[in-house]
Amino acid sequence: MGDIGGASAGMNGTPTPGGQSARSYFDQPVRAELVFSRDPVGRTYVSRQYMPYPFHICRPLYIEHDPPGMATLYVQSCAAGLQQHDDLRTSLVVGSDAQVHYTTATPTIVHSMEEDQAKQETWIEAYPESLTEFLPEPLILFPRSRLRSSLYVSAHESSSVIAGESFLLHDYSGADGVFDWFESELKIQRPGGTALARDRFRITGNLFRERRPGVNGEFVAQGSFVVLAGEKFTEAMIGAFRDELGSSTDVYAGVSALRDRCGVWTRLLAPNGLALRGAMTTAWVAARKLLTGLSPTPRRK
Template sequence: MDGRAQTQSTALAFPALGFVGDRNAAIRLGREASELAAFQDEPAQMASAAIGKNGFLRLGFERRGPRTILAELDRRIPALAQRTLYPEQALPDLAWLFMITTTGCLLQGDRMALEIGLGPQARAHITTQSATKVHSMDANYAAQTQQIALAEDAYLELLPEPLIPHRRARFISETRIQLADSATLLYAEILQPGRKHHHPDECFGATLLSLATTATRPDGRLLFSEKLVIEPERQALRQTGVMDGFDVFGNLMLLTPPAVADRVDARIGAAVDQVGGLAFGACRLPNDAGLIIKVLARETEQVKAKLHEYWAIVREEATGTALSPPFFWR
């Protein structure tokens, strides 16, 4: 591969969904973030954002007849997307897609930009092939931007595998969401403390994690904005009000019409089980945007199991169909 973008089609009009095809968004993000001011030095190896370190993936889905298809694909290495699958008999129009990073991890100087757009009535499930590992760094940082746009009655499940920041990792991520009033987005983030079984210093050993999410309507109305800046060396995470005795953090955002949010909210609860090592709860997002659900646990599988439970509830209430049993490959 020579690093040039690979384009399949231009059938979906991304500008109508608020996109401009910004392949350099992740480069600007890190330069403009105040929390990264101390990490602007260049690596001694390959320069930041060089070929192979400046990935871009653009996915455009359209409803065509009885199915949702991937109508537009534009990419630049190391970003890659597999072909769409249709594995669910109960929801045959739902397109499944796995995103892949050919390098297998994020290194210092990496910049990754993702754009996802769904046209009217399109339905998709997008995930990653494995956890996103952010390796140790002695210079610079890794940055990721995500832009998500959903048109009327679109439905998207964006459920990536966990983020694993290694010791001395520096990572910034910004997610911008634009969706119509009738659209539904289920978006999950799972943050592990690091490779806690690898070395004692790996658990909460990252230098900096900055995770921001903003959602708007197509006319620009702000729905909500959330930003987490985690600096374990400056503020201990083992304290009440932060992580306490838990290790893994799950963040599930459901952006959906109020009627769907009401039904989902009525089926989920809240609890703190110190013995079992699990705590969870939900609250309403402002401006009738939907719900946000937080899960804390000692192990990743506990968080995944709870988020899977919520995923099943959302699927039923938003689409009227039950979630399929887990596939052997997922």
């Protein structure tokens, strides 16, 4: 695991806040790299990319009702999901004043595995005055799948970050098969290394299937949603999330403030993928409105 704080954070050849060239996050070069920058007229563009197989990106889109110049980027997989032995790593650097909405075109299938596991890691580095929205579609855990998923965020104090991750299970055979296990980690810190939040959990499919109270109960889909936007937005964000999500009869949600009231954390439980997607969208719309004053146009997928 690499260092995401200080001058070492960033990608090869990318200037860091300390003005030095950055090394790779990993012992070997990261497998996918994206750098977003703001051009002289205020439009965000992809200023650097390295997207080897199985990653594929489309051209950035500029969508009505988004903040001026915000880029929407769809990322796709040419491998039809995550397979056993996969170890996929992505680095996103969002430069000063850049604004980007990063998403996937479809949910990511985590396929059944006979041996080993799959891993995915995403690193986000948000520079001053930037706005980053990292909102991939859910993971779909097939029977006998095993996945370790990690999201690491290094956010400057004047940046804003909206990030969400979610998963649900599905047995394509129509039986009652479940995934073997799923591990998730989220770590958020400042460029200097100050920790803001860390969330880790590991759950087995057998435990998930038991529907235990205090674990998942009647719910089979789960999501996490975090907003880093500074103390001035925290109370309003908590109130908006509780009002919007509390009106749903399908979703069970908890909302709380992060350390030093630097942002808001939300956990969502839903009975199915449709309800989960609706709740994640509701949280995104509420956050976007508070941060920018604009209501986003739903992304077509």
